[in-house]
Amino acid sequence: MNARRAVRGLSLHAVVWLIGAFVAVPLVYAVVSGFKSTGELTTNPFGLPARWKIGNYTGILGDAMFWRQIANSTLIAVGTACCTVGAAAMAAFVLARYAFRGRELFYALFTIGLMFPFTVAVLPLFLMLRTFGLLDNPLGVILPQAAFGLPMTIVILRGFFRTIPAEIEEAAVMDGCGRFRFFWTILLPMARPALGTVSVLAVVASWNNFFLPLLVFTGPEWQTIPVGVQQFQGQYSTDYALVLAYVVLAMVPALAFYAVAERQLIGGLTAGATKG
């Protein structure tokens, strides 16, 4: 019996290991290859580098363009998260806690936004941004991203705001607290976990967006990391090891953020997906 259980446990581990290899090998390959020269990459694709060459990584880390892209991505992600969460929190507050005519209509309007694919809107969006003069302007990426993030954020926040007991608001109102003050000084601080979750979702979505920054930013001034990676690959297409080093360095901020915010991210995705 024990032996059979051991065999079962072993085969279970084997399957999980195999899946793990499927996920991890490309990542490890990229990291290790970044330490090789491109010549060595073709002759010795799997082994450890004969001489660990840190030049690829240090060269990119010394490049002002790389840091500029990181800074742009960060600024745009933070801007998007602030706009999305700010606007969504205000709307969700009203939609969750007050009955008024048309409330369900407004809520339905936002939820149908969940079905609108970003890809569909991108071409007319570009034409509109051009008309507004928002090309080559970070707002041209921040505002549309915020708008497309609203439906999911409103759904999650509305659900959370409904769980905050009415007695708290009653007490606040009796103490002479206005609606806006209640929202700002009591409700938002209480909703901090939910706000954290939706902010993390907004940051990740913005950080990974490629289509819109590609179209809106014509020059290198505002280029974000995903666009930068693609451009870099085009520019150094024959220096494989260098491109892989760039890919690895571009992954680091996202993975570091994931390590810090894992719980909020997964909580938000599972809540958002099942409530969507």
Add this chain to the structure above:
Amino acid sequence: MSTPTAERTREAVPARPPAPVRRLPRGGADWVSLAWFLLPALVLFCVFVLAPIAVAVYTGFFTWGGIGPMDDFAGFGNYTRLFGDEVFLGDLGRGLYLIVLSVTVQLPFALLTAVLLNQRLRGRAVYRTLFFAPYILSEVVTAVLFTMIFLPGAGMADHLAGLLGLEGLRGRWLADPSTVMPTLFTVMVWKYFGFHMMLFLAGLQGIPAEVLEAASLDGAGAWQRFRHVTLPLLGPTIRISVFLSIIGSIQLFDLVWVMTAGGPNHSSETMAIAMFQFGFKRYQVGYASAISVVLFMISLVFSLLYQRYVLRRDLSGAVTTGGGR
């Protein structure tokens, strides 16, 4: 602020005890202050989500290059051209191909992984984190990484094929019309299965242990427990997963654009790629808008039908009772 009014008109809502819904007096200052709260979201949403779709519908009726006056009304000309275009019909077929593979290969794979990681297993938190990690990466970063892996001659995939005795695959991956779609699909699985695994894990955790124990006591084996208890109880999660992977497959862009740009010879083109090619490379903006509209209609009709017929019982909060199907 009209504190006394709000006090007086407060009502309890019987259906949901904790939900503090307040009824407001009709008209008056209160409505106005609530409108201010709604305004930012409404403006953003109307300007950047609803208006572009309206613009696409309008532009789709014109033959237009993107600049200058839009005065060459084409009626449904762009649409008749679309549905007479073999490449575009191929795009639809490739979308369907990705949907079918996602649902029949990726989701079962994600489910298997979730079931494995739901067992007592040393280091399962580490595996969970690892399997989900690709989902966090930008599609472009993923695409460039795999472009390097599938490089003819120098990439890891060629060497791996050599080691496994699959010499026939060397140098072909993304370069050959017959292998490009399976290759792209593999990258898709790498990127997205962790997300579905996470959904399934959340669903599995919601299954009460007593139900499985009871089945066990009644003599159900591991497979029977999975088939007749776990799977039906996981129904709502599975339906959501199917929904998300279909919508995702229809809209796939970044990954394909960076890895193949739709090539070789349109063999990996998707609707979104065609839209991008016509709209931004070939300056046939009216035609590209028509592609956007078709993509939108497909997503919309699918979403509505799916919500109406498949998700209805989940959304209404009913417990799934499907054991036989």
